[in-house]
Amino acid sequence: MLRQVIKIDSGLCNGCGLCAQACHEGAIEMRDGKAVLTRDDYCDGLGNCLPACPTGAITFETREAAPFDAEAVKARMEAARAHDAQGQEAPPQDGFRAMPSHLGSWPVQIRLVNPQAAFLRGASLLIAADCAAYAHGDFHRRFMQGRVALIGCPKLDDVDYSDKLAAILRDNDIRDVTLVRMEVPCCGGLEYALKQAIRKSGRDVPLAAVTLSVRGEILSQ
Secondary structure: OEEEEEEEOOOOOOOOOHHHHHOOOOOEEEEOOEEEEOOHHHOOOOOOOHHHOOOOOEEEEEEEOOOOOHHHHHHHHHHHHHHHHHOOOOOOOOOOOOOOOOOOOOOOEHHHOOOOOHHHOOOEEEEEEOOHHHHOOOHHHHHHOOOEEEEEOHHHHOOOOHHHHHHHHHHOOOOEEEEEEEOOOOHHHHHHHHHHHHHHHOOOOOEEEEEEOOOOOEEEO
């Protein structure tokens, strides 16, 4: 049938994931750092996602598309809620549980990221110690969802991250930053570099800091 659905310009998409969060029907997913319309029959054509997009990558188009299937959307969302409640997906037949990835951009290492990368524009940032995801079993769902993840370890990289982080904060209208660090002393360097970067950027960027124990427990936030 001929009807109105959304259209996503991958060239304008910065991978922030805000449209996927705004879509009440779960019609949008993040794949390889870009937002995609998963199925026509999941899109109701009302456009809750449009005002959430900071780059104007989403517009309406009228074309041949499957009719909106409210029952299919309901089943999808019930499955998603069950997943969120359990913190994991149902095990497939091979017995292994497949956890969804919330990685929406690449690269992730602070030292490799170009401060002018499109996926940084208007993003919420996650700055994390590179061992944090190994310590906290629910790291993707708990911390990465809806954020651009950048990781590093000042002890291993032996670099000052503050200048690059300052450029990222200054040039990309970053909305907020979440820091996830370990309780170990070397992670203090990551927190210090981030605070220096905020100061150097001249922007008052909201910062939330989370400290994990070596066993992955949240000690402070």
